[in-house]
Amino acid sequence: MDVEKLKEGIIFHKKNSPKTYKKDIDLGVPIFVLHKNIINGIDRILNKKYEMTNIELDVLSSLVLGGGDECILSPTQLYDRLVFSSGGMTKVLKKLELKEFITRVENSEDKRSKLVKLTSKGREICDKALKEVVTYECQYFECLEKGEKENLKSILFKVLENN
Known part of the structure; x- marks a missing residue:
């Protein structure tokens, strides 16, 4: 650039x-x-x-971070967390299910709906992809010294808190 x-x-x-x-x-x-x-x-x-999109990784990550020990959330919880429409979420979940990254399981609290559960294949791909994404993001800031990184982080959070 x-x-x-x-x-x-x-x-x-x-x-x-x-x-x-x-x-x-x-x-x-x-x-x-x-x-x-x-x-x-x-x-x-x-x-x-x-062979995945950013939103697909976001869904897998949400299951890992917010789905408890079994990595399970409802579709509603997922689209609330990701600020995504229910129709859009349905498409993403179908793609992830075809890739065998998630599976749909019975909801004991509501028989009309199914929960979304991360599979072991989904967990493995999520961990690998997240590690690579975080490494890539960190490379953008390698040109900064430690103090500069802390200052930038502080400034960005200050702006976020103000809005």
């Missing part, structure tokens, strides 16, 4: 669109570009190596 061109573009737009740039909103552009680059890189890893 040509960072100098990005900086020049921000300066150009700031100069030529003074009404738009009344405040220092140019911080959002590098954050957006960084986010886009990281997500695109993760998508490439997941598609190429694991």
Whole structure:
């Protein structure tokens, strides 16, 4: 990525669109570009190596992190956690079931619905993919010293807490 061109573009737009740039909103552009680059890189890893999408990994991860010892959640719990529509979640769950990463099990509390359970194959692929994704994300910040990483993290959380 040509960072100098990005900086020049921000300066150009700031100069030529003074009404738009009344405040220092140019911080959002590098954050957006960084986010886009990281997500695109993760998508490439997941598609190429694991034949899965980011949302599929999110579902598997949610089962691991929120599904207790047996890694079981209801579809409603999953789409609430992932801010996803029920129709969209149904499509994702069908794909994961075809790949044998999840299975549907009886819901003892509600016979009308089935719960989603992570399979051992799903757990294995989730662990491998997550490890690779986290490694990839960390590479983006290797150029920062330890103190810079702490400052950046502190600043980002401060912004998040304020909104």
